[in-house]
Amino acid sequence: MLKIPSFEIDHLRLKPGLYVSRKDEVSYETVTTFDIRMKRPYREDVMDTGAMHALEHICAAYMRNDELWGSKILYFGPMGCRTGFYLLVVGDIGTEEILPLIERTFDFASDYEGEIPGATPIECGYCVDMDLEGAKAHAALYYNLLIDAKKENFNYPKKRQKKEKP
Numbered sequence: 668m669l670k671i672p673s674f675e676i677d678h679l680r681l682k683p684g685l686y687v688s689r690k691d692e693v694s695y696e697t698v699t700t701f702d703i704r705m706k707r708p709y710r711e712d713v714m715d716t717g718a719m720h721a722l723e724h725i726c727a728a729y730m731r732n733d734e735l736w737g738s739k740i741l742y743f744g745p746m747g748c749r750t751g752f753y754l755l756v757v758g759d760i761g762t763e764e765i766l767p768l769i770e771r772t773f774d775f776a777s778d779y780e781g782e783i784p785g786a787t788p789i790e791c792g793y794c795v796d797m798d799l800e801g802a803k804a805h806a807a808l809y810y811n812l813l814i815d816a817k818k819e820n821f822n823y824p825k826k827r828q829k830k831e832k833p
């Protein structure tokens with residue numbers, strides 16, 4: 668099997684942040700995949716499924732309703748390792764460009780009140796696993812991280828140079 672590019676990132680040196688994971692050409696359009704990395708791998712606890720699930724519903728609903736970006740959002744969903752989310756957007760887009768949307772989204776989620784969008788048995792496959800308070804806490808932490816983010820939170824760690832054989 669070929670190695671998937673996202674497995675080539677050194678996760679031991681990866682900081683939480685916002686990264687361009689990949690860009691794919693799909694029938695005359697570029698699709699940009701963003702790595703919304705909320706937790707530092709192996710240094711911080713991963714998120715619980717209930718908190719991630721609630722965040723997924725709230726953030727996806729918010730982004731799809733955004734006037735500027737809504738029609739370009741292809742997919743927003745959790746990473747299996749529970750350290751963050753992937754966001755797929757139509758267009759050749761950089762982190763500076765998408766950052767305001769991500770900030771708005773997590774700011775919105777951080778003090779969300781009321782019914783979680785789509786959290787009914789008809790609309791969702793396991794709507795009993797929802798933790799709104801957890802979702803809000805993780806959203807607030809990530810929002811604050813973005814506000815104070817530095818270059819290193821937007822650029823993947825450089826690849827380790829393989830030692831050359833003598």
Ligand SMILES: [Zn+2]
Nearest residue numbers: 720791792793
């Ligand atoms: Zn669901």
